[in-house]
Amino acid sequence: MTAPLGAAPGGVHGGVHGGVQDGGPAAGPAAGGPERTGAGRGLLRYALAKLGGALLSVAMVVVATFFLFRLIPGDPTVAYTRDVPVSPEQLALLRRQMGLDRPLPEQFLDFVARALRGDLGTSYEYRRPVAELIAERLGPTLLLVGTGLAVAVTLGLWQGTRAAWNHGGRLDRFSTGVSLTLWSVPTFWLGLLLLMVFAAGVGPIPGFFPTRGMEDVDAPDGPLYALHVAHHLVLPCLTLVAVVYAQYLVVMRSSLLEEIGQDYVTTARAKGLRDAQVRRRHAVPNALLPTVTLVFLHIGLVVQGAVTTETVYSWPGLGLLFYEAIKGPDFAVMQGTFMVLCVAVIVMNTLADVLYHVLDPRVRSA
Numbered sequence: 001m002t003a004p005l006g007a008a009p010g011g012v013h014g015g016v017h018g019g020v021q022d023g024g025p026a027a028g029p030a031a032g033g034p035e036r037t038g039a040g041r042g043l044l045r046y047a048l049a050k051l052g053g054a055l056l057s058v059a060m061v062v063v064a065t066f067f068l069f070r071l072i073p074g075d076p077t078v079a080y081t082r083d084v085p086v087s088p089e090q091l092a093l094l095r096r097q098m099g100l101d102r103p104l105p106e107q108f109l110d111f112v113a114r115a116l117r118g119d120l121g122t123s124y125e126y127r128r129p130v131a132e133l134i135a136e137r138l139g140p141t142l143l144l145v146g147t148g149l150a151v152a153v154t155l156g157l158w159q160g161t162r163a164a165w166n167h168g169g170r171l172d173r174f175s176t177g178v179s180l181t182l183w184s185v186p187t188f189w190l191g192l193l194l195l196m197v198f199a200a201g202v203g204p205i206p207g208f209f210p211t212r213g214m215e216d217v218d219a220p221d222g223p224l225y226a227l228h229v230a231h232h233l234v235l236p237c238l239t240l241v242a243v244v245y246a247q248y249l250v251v252m253r254s255s256l257l258e259e260i261g262q263d264y265v266t267t268a269r270a271k272g273l274r275d276a277q278v279r280r281r282h283a284v285p286n287a288l289l290p291t292v293t294l295v296f297l298h299i300g301l302v303v304q305g306a307v308t309t310e311t312v313y314s315w316p317g318l319g320l321l322f323y324e325a326i327k328g329p330d331f332a333v334m335q336g337t338f339m340v341l342c343v344a345v346i347v348m349n350t351l352a353d354v355l356y357h358v359l360d361p362r363v364r365s366a
Helices: 012-022 027-071 076-080 088-098 104-116 130-165 170-184 187-199 223-260 263-270 275-313 318-327 331-359 361-365
Strands: none
Touching (some): 027 104, 027 331, 130 223, 130 275, 130 318, 187 223, 275 331, 318 331
């Protein structure tokens, strides 16, 4: 006689119940494997869809980059020969050497072919490869934007948490009012104001900070060089932070206000936890999700916002390079820097979408 199915050591009942109740290793992969595999495939499909959208956006940026700057008035050959007497024949020869005498569709196809090879052309003004100029200016921009973004996020999250937890109080009204006021101030106006007060000085008060640039001609070597650059960084970073941090404060404040009314916060308080523990362990971690996504979404936008700040303080980054190219006009530099700034926004937005899918289970189940 064959033993009953339920009594068999290796039967269905014995195997399943033994695996579930005793924590056998066979039940883990069998129960969780398909679910994890499905979630992984869903994330992969989602990431590929976002990547496809990002590539389409980059293609549109390439097209817009080429034709948009052709609408700017001005002749690059005239800017190239500024203050140098040249004849019309020499200008025509220069246009032919720059490739500006060719039909616009032919110039566009040549631009796309070179861009795919990583060749962004040669600057008319600097007479150097654009990729080399961008690589040279990228470090100062990353220093300014990275420092400003770190300070803005930290300050915005801290003040947003305090304002929401003391909703309606003096701290809430003061911090929200100040941040929204600074957010509405034009960046160039705030930069000029800070320059007048803290760099040029007011009346008998001397200026404490440099008025322009990233370093002086007589900059010290060694460890003192970092302090020298940090001294030049204070005002540009302060300008960038003052304009940017309000958005993190507002989002964190509104998100935390929603979490304060949830049942799990009431339960945590009912257990006897102090307000600081409830805020730190329960409310803030759940309120951080929209803010984390906002940080990634705005990294590229902050890079673009640094154009005004770098121009006001003559900070030698991509923003100042882009501004100088517009004055030329220097088509090659304008195209290269604009593409880099736009691609930075697209990449950060794509990473934010994927990160949101990973962090938020509601997006995964949608």
